[in-house]
Every structure is written in structure tokens, then in C-alpha cells.
Amino acid sequence: MYRPRARAAPEGRVRGCAVPSNVLLLLAYLAYLALGTGVFWTLEGRAAQDSSRSFQRDKWELLQNFTCLDRPALDSLIRDVVQAYKNGASLLSNTTSMGRWELMGSFFFSVSTITTIGYGNLSPNTMAARLFCIFFALVGIPLNLVVLNRLGRLMQQGVNHCASRLGGTWQDPDKARWLAGSGALLSGLLLFLLLPPLLFSHMEGWSYTEGFYFAFITLSTVGFGDYVIGMNPSQRYPLWYKNMVSLWILFGMAWLALIIKLILSQLETPGRVCSCCHHSSKEDFKSQNWRQGPDWEPESHSPQQGCYPEGPMGIIQHLEPSAHTAGCDKDS
Amino acid sequence: MYRPRARAAPEGRVRGCAVPSNVLLLLAYLAYLALGTGVFWTLEGRAAQDSSRSFQRDKWELLQNFTCLDRPALDSLIRDVVQAYKNGASLLSNTTSMGRWELMGSFFFSVSTITTIGYGNLSPNTMAARLFCIFFALVGIPLNLVVLNRLGRLMQQGVNHCASRLGGTWQDPDKARWLAGSGALLSGLLLFLLLPPLLFSHMEGWSYTEGFYFAFITLSTVGFGDYVIGMNPSQRYPLWYKNMVSLWILFGMAWLALIIKLILSQLETPGRVCSCCHHSSKEDFKSQNWRQGPDWEPESHSPQQGCYPEGPMGIIQHLEPSAHTAGCDKDS
Incomplete structure (x- = not known):
């Protein structure tokens, strides 16, 4: 339905204070x-x-x-x-590099494409493969995001489950939530960023910091390709290693997205103060509360309580899963 | 506040039907x-x-x-x-490649890092630069997403403005929305994917398909780095060229994100049917409507009407800007 009047008011309000904020953001x-x-x-x-x-x-x-x-x-x-x-050819006589589009190389290329890591140590050279690559990415990137989305939801559900269990035992839900949240943060830090470099340095002969750099550049999907696992021709890699790394990429991306989301919500807060929290009516307060409906548990270390940043937050948004469903039930 | 009972019901419902759907998704x-x-x-x-x-x-x-x-x-x-x-050294005697960490090269590296394109034709070699790169990305990626978010909002506002103008003139808001939506899609396609390859092929000596491949791989943030602009040592590039390309990357990423979001909403629909649309009570219907509040104009070619996919949708989510603000006003 077309309701120009109903739309005019909030648009004008948002636009009125968005201009200086946009300029500031651009300058920053x-x-x-x-x-x-x-x-x-x-x-x-x-x-x-x-x-x-x-x-x-x-x-x-x-x-x-x-x-x-x-x-x-x-x-x-x-x-x-x-x-x-x-072209990924093996340059030295006695080496066979993974870059040569073998089956495993092609699989890694597929993963690096749809996760948008795009190491680039391997890239299609035939025009047919390039065109296919475009179509493959066009469907694969959203598909990958859906999977990450689900994964993030499951991880969040796990943390929530822990928090509610602890809360039931201790009769102190706030402390339980804080503990579950920081436990999840810490175990994620260990599991996805601090421990994997040990494995990489063992398998690839990198230093620990090189492994850590590879881990971060991979999980943040930047993927420079200066360090890529399984590319040392003098090394024999067991099969579980590459499969483990694939799983690590998937879960780690979901986890790092949570961290980046936390930083993002910090960055977005000033903008939100301008466009949402300055509405002081009771209705606005009620509708902000909506975002913390029955199924949505804000972690106590999270900065978004009170004035929650807007939904669109890039890849890192997928760890805020059940807010909308929650709203469905609460509005009644 | 801790409300275990209120939380139990929706969690159970979602989990009950999420298991087969997760397995199917994983298989897909x-x-x-x-x-x-x-x-x-x-x-x-x-x-x-x-x-x-x-x-x-x-x-x-x-x-x-x-x-x-x-x-x-x-x-x-x-x-x-x-x-x-x-290492990005200039290999042939008479060439100076942009890869040599000159000022412009460093700027391009910074852009490619925070946009997570990560071409990798240039990557930090000193440990200090690598560590700084990690911190730079940790703040820069969210900052870039905030900027993309705002940009997407402005683009969406522009389309909405056109639609409401056309709708006012024609007295047919549905047709106006459809026209504005497809006009935006088509002009984006021209502006960000079909015309830039002409410029690239002129400036870089690539074929049109090579330019198109570069455009897509860049805007989707995959960034293999097999094709990067401004790297041909036998070419002199004017200054406006690189600045134009920076702007193109920023606006084009926001636009391509809209396209990927459309595909994503198609992919997510089955999951949503399971976890939201099957609730048949009036309250649920009302709360779904919330998502299309006064400030939110669904485009008629968009598939998400009726059963809108959940918020967390990765980078492509930033073109759904005002739904939350809208809810603030409508709930009253």
C-alpha cells in the first residue's frame, strides 16, 4: 500500500540529522x-x-x-x-604444486571463491572457466552466507543454552550470561586464532606469527594469498589436514564475524544515537525493546544494549539470529 | 530479565524444524x-x-x-x-611497477584490505606491517561496512524517492515501484558491470571479457589479483583513473550487494517458510508486516515480500536500511 504521509515523517527526521553524520563518517x-x-x-x-x-x-x-x-x-x-x-605451473623440476588444478586444488579454489577469500594463488586462465567462475560466485557467495548464517545461529544457540543452564543453576542469569559470553569469546579465540597457527607452523614450516597472520587474513576473507596452506612442494600433507582446515575456515569465519560485529556495533552507535535513540516517545522505547524480545539474549559485554545499531551490518551480521523470530512472538 | 519459559517455546519450535533443513542445506x-x-x-x-x-x-x-x-x-x-x-620488486630493468609500496600502491593496498578484496598482488613482507595489517583490518573492515551501509541506504532512498515521485504523477504506486526498481537494477548493471570494462580495456589493454571478469571479481570482494588495474608498467595512468576506480569499487560493492541479496533471499526462502511463515496466528502475520513498516518500501521484483528472510545475511544485507527505524514508528 502506498502511504506517502506516513512515510514522509520518519524519512525527513532521518535525513535531517544524517547529513553531518555522513560527512563525518566519510572524513573518518x-x-x-x-x-x-x-x-x-x-x-x-x-x-x-x-x-x-x-x-x-x-x-x-x-x-x-x-x-x-x-x-x-x-x-x-x-x-x-x-x-x-x-599460471600455477610447477616451476622447479622436482616439484608438483597444489596450484596445478588437481582435484584438491580445484576444491580449494571453489572454497576460496564462494567464501570470497580469493587467495589468488590459483585463478582461472581459460575464458570458459572465468565465465563459469562468475556464475559460480553469483550463486555460491549467497549460499555460503546462508550456511554461515545457520552456523552462527547454532553457535549462538549453544552459548544461549549454556547461559540459561548456568543461570538456572546459579539463580544469577546476568552473571551466567556474562560468563557464557566471555567463555565463548575466549574459546573461540583459542580454537580459531591462537591454536591453529601451532598446527600451521608444524605442517608448513611457518613461524607462529606467520601462521597467525595467515589465520586472520583467511578468516577475515581478505586472503592475500602470500601464505596458503598445502602449497609447500617439499611437504607431504595428510588428507585430514586439508579437511580440518576447510572446517576451520567455515567455523572460524562465523566466529570472527561475531568479533567484527561487536566492533561494528561500537562504530555504528553514534549514528544510531542520531537516527533512533533521540526519539524520546514511549512508543520508540517500546519498539527498541522489541529488538530484545524473548528469544534474543544480549550478551552483557555487548555494547548494543539500549541503542542497538541497525540491521544491515555486512557479513558480521549473521550472529544476531533470532531477533526477528523473537519479535514475531512478542508483538502479540 | 531472565524469562526461561517465554524463551523455551519459540526456541523449541525453531529447532524442531531446523534439523532436516540444516542437513539439506549442508548437502546442497x-x-x-x-x-x-x-x-x-x-x-x-x-x-x-x-x-x-x-x-x-x-x-x-x-x-x-x-x-x-x-x-x-x-x-x-x-x-x-x-x-x-x-615481494613486488620491479623485475625488468625499465619498469617501475605499482606493486612497490609507493604512496599510491600503499593506498590501494589499504583499500583492498578493508574492503576484504585482498588482491594479493601486494602483501606486507615485514612482520611489523603484517601485525599492523591485522589491527588495520580489524577496525577497517567494520568501518568499511558502515560506509557501505550508509551508501546502500542513500541509493535505496534515491530509488524510493523516484518511485514515490513517479507514483504521485501516475497514480499507480505499484507500477512506479516496479519501474524505479528495474530502472535502478538496469542502470546499476550498466554503470558498475557493463560500462567499466570498456574503460579498463582502453586503459589496461585487456579484452572486454577480461575487464568484465576483473569487475565482477573485484566487486564481489573475491579479488584473485590475476587482473589488477594500474599494474601495466608500459602504461601511463592519469590520476583521475585511480580515483574513479576507487569510487567505482565503493559504489559498485554496494550495488552488487543488492543483487547478491536478492539471490540470497531466494535461497533463504525455504528456511524461512519453515521457521517463520508456518506460524499461522494473526499475531505472527502482524509481526511479519512490521518488517514492511511505513518507511520500508519493498521493490515489487523482490522475492522477499510476504515471507521476508531473516536479517543476518552477510555483506549483502546493507540495502535493507530503514526497516528497524520503521518498526519504531509503526508499533505504536
């Missing part, structure tokens, strides 16, 4: 990008220059040692090597 | 991954083998032509080249 965003640019430039710039200089020096030495090689021949060789490396 | 997920694995293996496997064989052949020819080079020397050279390439 640009400032944050400038900060990142500056820090990365400072930290990496010199190292990259050194590395480049040392490679050029090696190249000159090589040309002097192997006098039969001339500069164009060497440049052509370098171009070939880079192209072959990009 | 695995089947979809298997499909991807099979197709990529078939399409890429032979091409990769051919590429690998041709590289090995070239290597042998090289060893025969340049007799001063022996196999270990060549292998060591290849290893060096790959390492230098990974």
Missing part, C-alpha cells in the same frame, strides 16, 4: 585510509626498495657469471617465469 | 562445491597441464641454447625471480 573513512597508507608506506616502502635493489644486483651478478646470457634473454626468461608462476 | 552446499570442483578441474586442468609442459619445454631449450647455465643455476634463478615477484 578517508582519515583511516590515509593512516593505513602512511603506515604501510613507511613500514614496507624501504623493505621493498631494498628487496628490489638486491634483486637487481643479483641480476647483474648473474649476467656477469653466465656470460652466454644477454640482457634481453634474461628479461625474456624472467617474463616467462612470472607468467608460468601466475 | 557440498554438492555445489563438488560441482565447482568438477567444472574447474575439467576446464582448467588440461590448460594448466599444457602450460606446465610448455614451460618445462622452454626451460630445456633455454638450457640447450645458453650452455653456460646449468640446471641448479637456472632453478636458483627461477626461485629468485618468483621470490622477487612475490
Whole structure:
């Protein structure tokens, strides 16, 4: 039904205070990008220059040692090597890299595509595979989000279940919720970020910090591809390892999403103060309460109580599962 | 407040029908991954083998032509080249690649990190930069989602505004909504996916399909990094080009998220039928209506009317902005 009058009021109210907030947000965003640019430039710039200089020096030495090689021949060789490396070919005689589109490699590529990790150590080279990749991602990314969504719901249900059990035993639901929440946070931190690097450093020969960096870059779906498991040609990997890592990616993404959601709700709070919490009528208070209906248990360490940030929160939103269902039952 | 009884009923109901649905979802997920694995293996496997064989052949020819080079020397050279390439060093004498952590390169790296595109053509090599990268992403990813969220809201408001204007003129709000919705879809398709490849092919020397593939892989945040703009060392790029592309990424991600959300709502519908729409009481109907309150205009081509999928929908959720605010006003 078309109700222009009913719609006009809240739209005007939101727009009225959204403009300065948007400008502030944009400024914060640009400032944050400038900060990142500056820090990365400072930290990496010199190292990259050194590395480049040392490679050029090696190249000159090589040309002097192997006098039969001339500069164009060497440049052509370098171009070939880079192209072959990009294509995922095995470059050294005795190695078979996972990047060669074997069955397991194709599976990992599929996973990295629909999770949007996109390591890029492997990418389709034929046009047919590229076009299929687009369609595969178009359905696969939402499908993956649905699965993550369910997984997050199950994890949250588990925490809620623990909290209600503890609360029943102790007769102190607040303390139980706090304990269940921080227990979940801590066990997730151990299970998904602190312990896996130990396995990675054992299996891949990385340092612990390298493993931790890989774990975070993977679970946040950034996926630079500078560290990818199962790519060391001198290593034999047992089958359970890759399956374990696939499970870790799935559960870990759901967990890290909760953490990012917590940060997001912190970031969004000022905006919400402007567009929702300043409504001081009783109806508004009631409707805010709706978001904490009977099935929705806010964790006590969570900042979103009172003024809950708006729904649309990106991938990290899937750990707020039952609020809508809850509303269905409470409104009566 | 702790209300175990009020919580028990809906939890039980949801759990009762969620189990077979979860199993089905998992099976669908695995089947979809298997499909991807099979197709990529078939399409890429032979091409990769051919590429690998041709590289090995070239290597042998090289060893025969340049007799001063022996196999270990060549292998060591290849290893060096790959390492230098990974480090983003400029490999050929007359080139300066953007990958060298210049100011613009650092900026692009920052953008690719917080948008979780993570091309990986550039990745931090010093441990300090890696650790900073983790903290940078931890705050930057939520911040980026907040910005996308706002952007999606503005885009949606624009479409709504058009629809209400058209509806007022024509006295046919349904047709106006449909027209505004499909107009937005079509113009987005043109603006973000179909026209940019023309620019990319002009500036980068790619084919149109290569540009289209880059556009999709970028906006979906997969970001393999096999195609990245501004990386052709033989090309001089004007400054507006990179700024335009940054804007395109931001707006395009918000737009593609809408498309993926539409697909997602299609995929989620069976689950919702089970856990929400089967409640047949009037209260439930009323609470479902809540989701389409005065400020929320469902587009008529959108499948979520009647049984709207649950809120947590990953990154693509940010184009459903005002439903919660709407509820605040309607509940009274």
C-alpha cells in the first residue's frame, strides 16, 4: 500500500540529522585510509626498495657469471617465469604444486571463491572457466552466507543454552550470561586464532606469527594469498589436514564475524544515537525493546544494549539470529 | 530479565524444524562445491597441464641454447625471480611497477584490505606491517561496512524517492515501484558491470571479457589479483583513473550487494517458510508486516515480500536500511 504521509515523517527526521553524520563518517573513512597508507608506506616502502635493489644486483651478478646470457634473454626468461608462476605451473623440476588444478586444488579454489577469500594463488586462465567462475560466485557467495548464517545461529544457540543452564543453576542469569559470553569469546579465540597457527607452523614450516597472520587474513576473507596452506612442494600433507582446515575456515569465519560485529556495533552507535535513540516517545522505547524480545539474549559485554545499531551490518551480521523470530512472538 | 519459559517455546519450535533443513542445506552446499570442483578441474586442468609442459619445454631449450647455465643455476634463478615477484620488486630493468609500496600502491593496498578484496598482488613482507595489517583490518573492515551501509541506504532512498515521485504523477504506486526498481537494477548493471570494462580495456589493454571478469571479481570482494588495474608498467595512468576506480569499487560493492541479496533471499526462502511463515496466528502475520513498516518500501521484483528472510545475511544485507527505524514508528 502506498502511504506517502506516513512515510514522509520518519524519512525527513532521518535525513535531517544524517547529513553531518555522513560527512563525518566519510572524513573518518578517508582519515583511516590515509593512516593505513602512511603506515604501510613507511613500514614496507624501504623493505621493498631494498628487496628490489638486491634483486637487481643479483641480476647483474648473474649476467656477469653466465656470460652466454644477454640482457634481453634474461628479461625474456624472467617474463616467462612470472607468467608460468601466475599460471600455477610447477616451476622447479622436482616439484608438483597444489596450484596445478588437481582435484584438491580445484576444491580449494571453489572454497576460496564462494567464501570470497580469493587467495589468488590459483585463478582461472581459460575464458570458459572465468565465465563459469562468475556464475559460480553469483550463486555460491549467497549460499555460503546462508550456511554461515545457520552456523552462527547454532553457535549462538549453544552459548544461549549454556547461559540459561548456568543461570538456572546459579539463580544469577546476568552473571551466567556474562560468563557464557566471555567463555565463548575466549574459546573461540583459542580454537580459531591462537591454536591453529601451532598446527600451521608444524605442517608448513611457518613461524607462529606467520601462521597467525595467515589465520586472520583467511578468516577475515581478505586472503592475500602470500601464505596458503598445502602449497609447500617439499611437504607431504595428510588428507585430514586439508579437511580440518576447510572446517576451520567455515567455523572460524562465523566466529570472527561475531568479533567484527561487536566492533561494528561500537562504530555504528553514534549514528544510531542520531537516527533512533533521540526519539524520546514511549512508543520508540517500546519498539527498541522489541529488538530484545524473548528469544534474543544480549550478551552483557555487548555494547548494543539500549541503542542497538541497525540491521544491515555486512557479513558480521549473521550472529544476531533470532531477533526477528523473537519479535514475531512478542508483538502479540 | 531472565524469562526461561517465554524463551523455551519459540526456541523449541525453531529447532524442531531446523534439523532436516540444516542437513539439506549442508548437502546442497557440498554438492555445489563438488560441482565447482568438477567444472574447474575439467576446464582448467588440461590448460594448466599444457602450460606446465610448455614451460618445462622452454626451460630445456633455454638450457640447450645458453650452455653456460646449468640446471641448479637456472632453478636458483627461477626461485629468485618468483621470490622477487612475490615481494613486488620491479623485475625488468625499465619498469617501475605499482606493486612497490609507493604512496599510491600503499593506498590501494589499504583499500583492498578493508574492503576484504585482498588482491594479493601486494602483501606486507615485514612482520611489523603484517601485525599492523591485522589491527588495520580489524577496525577497517567494520568501518568499511558502515560506509557501505550508509551508501546502500542513500541509493535505496534515491530509488524510493523516484518511485514515490513517479507514483504521485501516475497514480499507480505499484507500477512506479516496479519501474524505479528495474530502472535502478538496469542502470546499476550498466554503470558498475557493463560500462567499466570498456574503460579498463582502453586503459589496461585487456579484452572486454577480461575487464568484465576483473569487475565482477573485484566487486564481489573475491579479488584473485590475476587482473589488477594500474599494474601495466608500459602504461601511463592519469590520476583521475585511480580515483574513479576507487569510487567505482565503493559504489559498485554496494550495488552488487543488492543483487547478491536478492539471490540470497531466494535461497533463504525455504528456511524461512519453515521457521517463520508456518506460524499461522494473526499475531505472527502482524509481526511479519512490521518488517514492511511505513518507511520500508519493498521493490515489487523482490522475492522477499510476504515471507521476508531473516536479517543476518552477510555483506549483502546493507540495502535493507530503514526497516528497524520503521518498526519504531509503526508499533505504536
